[in-house]
Amino acid sequence: MKLSVIISTYNAEEWLHKVLLGYAIQTEDNFEIIVADDGSTSKTKDVIDSLRDKFRHPIQHVWQEDKGFRKCKILNKAIVNSKTDYLLFTDGDCIPRKDFVAKHLKHREKGFFLSGGYFKLPLDISKAISDDVIQNQQCFSISWLKTNGFTPNFKSTKLVRNSFFAAFMNWLTPTKRSWNGHNSSGYKSDILAINGFNELLEYGGEDREMGERLFNNGLLSKQIRYSAICVHLDHARNYVNEEKIKYNLEVRKYNSKNKVTWIETGIQKG
Template sequence: MESLTKPNHPETSVIMTTFRSPKYLFQVLWGFANQTYRDFEIVVGEDGQTDETREVIDVFRNKSNLSIQYVTQEHEGFGKTRILNRAIDSAHGDYLIFTDGDCVPHATFVETHLQSATHGRFLSGGCFRLDRDVTDQILDQKLELDQFTNMRWLKNHGHRVSSKWLWVVRHPAIARFLDVATTTRPTFNGHNSSAWKDDIVYANGFNLEMRYGGLDRELGERLENAGVLGMQIRHRAICYHLEHERGYVTKEDWQRNHNIRKLVRRRGLTRAEQGLEQIRTSAA
């Protein structure tokens, strides 16, 4: 991929959350330590502080070029929207890239987001899901970063990779065409999206009434209601999702979130009633 060409790129913060998963976080931070573009800070938000997570962050602070903020809160049940808003409030960047503590970025991840950053838009990136077997090998540090973030290597070692991704690897320039041509609607995905901080603040951040299942997309729907439209970069900006259990998913939460999102779309809501501003107020 071509190098970053925008001379006046914005100050950038990468925001991610983690929950008692230090081995996953280690691999994610290792991915960010090996980016083609490195002038950014990372804000790690943890719902409930753990010594193991702090130790991983300290390793990267001391042995890499990463600038890392560590933001925590007391664990009181599902708290992802709260810790995301705390991380947003702590971020120094004018431009925010969102990912998760279980998603390892491709080497050009940050560079691609900044190349495509456009006022009046949020960006919707892609995710390649790794299976349990390869995830276990990664967590046990039996695979190198440049192996499992390489589609061709994965295919050659028996992992399922669609022909589309192999075609993109062989012909990188086609990724932009696929992003324009795809009929898949761009959505705000917590594992791989970016937006201007001013737009996120205007929307009042993440909705504290949301539980797991669509909390990120609900933010994107409010952004779109405010005129900040999604732009697809799913074939250009890739992260590799490490497999894990999802025991926290409930039908009740999904239905609650569905109803909230339906209301946001029907009424054209642009701001969360309970969000970033309320986090700031409670911390005062």
């Protein structure tokens, strides 16, 4: 296998079905799927089981008990269970365009991680995306989105499928080359070298914190937000906690000031 796709999820069966279907029709099929499940009910397993036969390699379902927001912990478990040397991280609410995996493989490079983004959709259009719409890639079509009530804006340029335009926009965009949990990839060895995700952190920059430690450890980043495209499905965020976000920011400031790379609350404890 060329790559492991690690998809985080929590009790979002409708969205996960759409996302997995997006990976089932990729132009590159020699990869594994690992669903990093932060304590969902058996309904999530039912969704995974219903789509298993659409993939070249078996889907891994890595699950942990529901004890609140513990995304970093389940991602670390998924990393340990991955069978390849290159890992692509995304979320269970981001449908990939059919060339998504191929683009990450094309742009991977030793000494770098890849920094991607997403194109955010409102809830009504998120709901309107059917299996056929994903199969036909209409959810990446500006004309289809307009037909369903979306008003195009500058961010719609992400959906322009032209490699020269994408390369130019990747170079032009002022967006920081950060590790974004919905669309980033890197070598497993680089992630293990900094001990993975910090399990002390909850929602709010927890993904970027790991990326910042990768930078501290000498890695660089390449921008691919206009090349590797996924659409983000809307949903509520009941897990947002301002105190936890403030704590995460303090940890990130400390790491930046002290050039922290290894943390003791990652994959290996202590």
